[in-house]
Amino acid sequence: LYPLLQCLAMSSSLGLAELSVCCIIAVLAHTSLAGKAYDQLAGAQKKYNLPDLPYAYDGLEPHVDTATLRVHHLGHHKAYTNKMNAALEEWRAQEPHNELAFAPIVEILEQVSRVPRQWRQPLINNGGGYVNHIIYWSTMCPAPSSATPTGSLLVDIENTFGSFSVFRERFTEEAGTLFGSGYVWLCEEAEGEGGGGLVITTTPNQDSPLSQGLHPLLVLDVWEHAYYLKHKNLRPNYVSEWWKVVCWEEVDALRKFWKSLTLSRILNEKLFEIKKHTQT
Amino acid sequence: MSMLSMIRRSFCFVSKATLVRKKYTLPQLPYSYDALEPVISKEIMELHHSKHHATYINNLNVSLESLKECQEKGDISGIAALQKAIVFNGGGHINHSIFWNNLSPDGNMKPKGVLLHDLQEQFGSLDNFRNEMTAKTTGIQGSGWGWLGYNRKRKHLEIVTCANQDPLQATTGLVPLLGIDVWEHAYYLQYKNARIDYLKAIWDVINWEDVSTRYSSA
Numbered sequence: 001l002y003p004l005l006q007c008l009a010m011s012s013s014l015g016l017a018e019l020s021v022c023c024i025i026a027v028l029a030h031t032s033l034a035g036k037a038y039d040q041l042a043g044a045q046k047k048y049n050l051p052d053l054p055y056a057y058d059g060l061e062p063h064v065d066t067a068t069l070r071v072h073h074l075g076h077h078k079a080y081t082n083k084m085n086a087a088l089e090e091w092r093a094q095e096p097h098n099e100l101a102f103a104p105i106v107e108i109l110e111q112v113s114r115v116p117r118q119w120r121q122p123l124i125n126n127g128g129g130y131v132n133h134i135i136y137w138s139t140m141c142p143a144p145s146s147a148t149p150t151g152s153l154l155v156d157i158e159n160t161f162g163s164f165s166v167f168r169e170r171f172t173e174e175a176g177t178l179f180g181s182g183y184v185w186l187c188e189e190a191e192g193e194g195g196g197g198l199v200i201t202t203t204p205n206q207d208s209p210l211s212q213g214l215h216p217l218l219v220l221d222v223w224e225h226a227y228y229l230k231h232k233n234l235r236p237n238y239v240s241e242w243w244k245v246v247c248w249e250e251v252d253a254l255r256k257f258w259k260s261l262t263l264s265r266i267l268n269e270k271l272f273e274i275k276k277h278t279q280t
Numbered sequence: 281m282s283m284l285s286m287i288r289r290s291f292c293f294v295s296k297a298t299l300v301r302k303k304y305t306l307p308q309l310p311y312s313y314d315a316l317e318p319v320i321s322k323e324i325m326e327l328h329h330s331k332h333h334a335t336y337i338n339n340l341n342v343s344l345e346s347l348k349e350c351q352e353k354g355d356i357s358g359i360a361a362l363q364k365a366i367v368f369n370g371g372g373h374i375n376h377s378i379f380w381n382n383l384s385p386d387g388n389m390k391p392k393g394v395l396l397h398d399l400q401e402q403f404g405s406l407d408n409f410r411n412e413m414t415a416k417t418t419g420i421q422g423s424g425w426g427w428l429g430y431n432r433k434r435k436h437l438e439i440v441t442c443a444n445q446d447p448l449q450a451t452t453g454l455v456p457l458l459g460i461d462v463w464e465h466a467y468y469l470q471y472k473n474a475r476i477d478y479l480k481a482i483w484d485v486i487n488w489e490d491v492s493t494r495y496s497s498a
Contacts, residue, residue: 071472071473075472075473076473079473125421179364179368179444179445180422180423180424180443180444180445180463181423181464182422204422205421205422206421206422223422223464224423224464224465224468225464225472225473228464228465228468229469229472232327232331232469233327233331233332233335
């Protein structure tokens with residue numbers, strides 16, 4: 001499906017009808033991503049829901065403990081969801097003609113510098129918290145089918161970092177040295193239709209790499225609340241347990257999600273141009 | 281040997297001695313680990329003091345050792361690269377050293393004298409001061425500290441927050457009087473995500489005498 005969409009996107013000689021079909025296909029492609037978690041990210045919501053965890057609260061035992069998953073999801077993630085919804089509601093009410101206020105949260109985070117000052121930090125914190133945790137939950141699973149990535153993702157990781165173990169070492173080092181609260185990410189640069197290079201990055205607090213032109217593929221939460229109940233001050237122990245539940249299939253699915261989102265945006269733009277052209 | 285060359289020699293001796301840096305060590309808590317219960321649990325106090333604070337001190341000592349080497353080699357780039365670690369760990373040591381003394385098992389303490397007068401005058405009432413400090417400290421995103429500080433230039437008290445372990449005086453110029461740690465390690469085992477409950481409870485174990493002492497010498 002993806003190569004077909006690429007060809008269609010590059011062709012400029014399609015008529016309106018053909019392009020409409022392409023857009024529908026692209027939208028279907030990126031909303032078909034497994035699980036309810038990403039449903040909330042597929043488009044703008046009037047009120048975003050807290051998605052269920054993709055597994056039971058004891059589903060990641062013995063690697064990530066039940067008590068932590070409960071408080072983390074029902075306490076922290078829920079609070080971010082509520083506060084994000086409140087900020088969006090207020091912004092939308094005060095600026096009913098600002099398109100950005102009604103855009104999907106992913107888009108708002110991508111263009112966060114355009115959010116009016118009054119709501120910018122609340123949305124960085126709470127919108128970021130909302131999206132970051134969805135990605136965190138979704139890229140873990142109880143029984144990963146593989147301890148390493150496979151296919152094109154593995155090839156790209158090897159080409160970028162030299163080998164999977166070098167990638168893992170670097171990622172782990174970032175996790176060990178990040179000071180205060182934040183996240184460690186594997187991201188893909190969001191350039192063009194094919195995507196850019198892979199990169200390991202960190203963000204403080206709930207800042208999202210979406211605001212830096214990056215598409216997040218894998219994330220490790222190193223806020224103390226992510227590990228303190230079980231591991232206390234020993235963050236490195238949490239990190240080595242986390243590697244055991246990383247779900248490389250989901251990382252791959254998320255990578256495809258961003259690719260088809262990018263494509264559908266390009267197709268939408270082409271559709272808009274054709275519409276404009278046919279109206280003049 | 282002439283008087284002048286003797287003086288010169290002793291001066292060189294003193295200069296060399298100051299390059300031998302002292303290593304920082306973990307200060308003793310003024311009370312036992314369970315003394316602040318039920319406000320702050322023994323488990324938290326023990327981890328907070330013997331693990332977290334101790335780690336800041338170890339890492340500070342390592343950073344300062346590296347700093348000394350860079351200075352001796354004239355490695356300015358190395359010196360610059362060490363600054364973050366010195367702020368993190370030096371700040372961590374400063375902040376926690378103040379914090380242990382800002383707290384006391386004596387739950388009956390209240391602000392008195394000049395401190396009480398100035399808090400009431402500048403914030404309207406003691407309750408107003410407590411509410412403002414609680415609200416600002418609750419609102420810190422991520423890890424950090426809420427501070428009551430003294431602004432020497434403007435001669436008044438201020439409530440400010442600092443991120444991570446940024447030390448108050450070096451960062452803002454304010455003299456630290458009372459600090460409240462809201463890194464999750466300071467309360468999570470007991471209060472989980474209910475930071476506000478920890479902040480409401482901590483007022484019962486504030487060492488107002490210590491805060492007054494800092495104020496009078498600020």
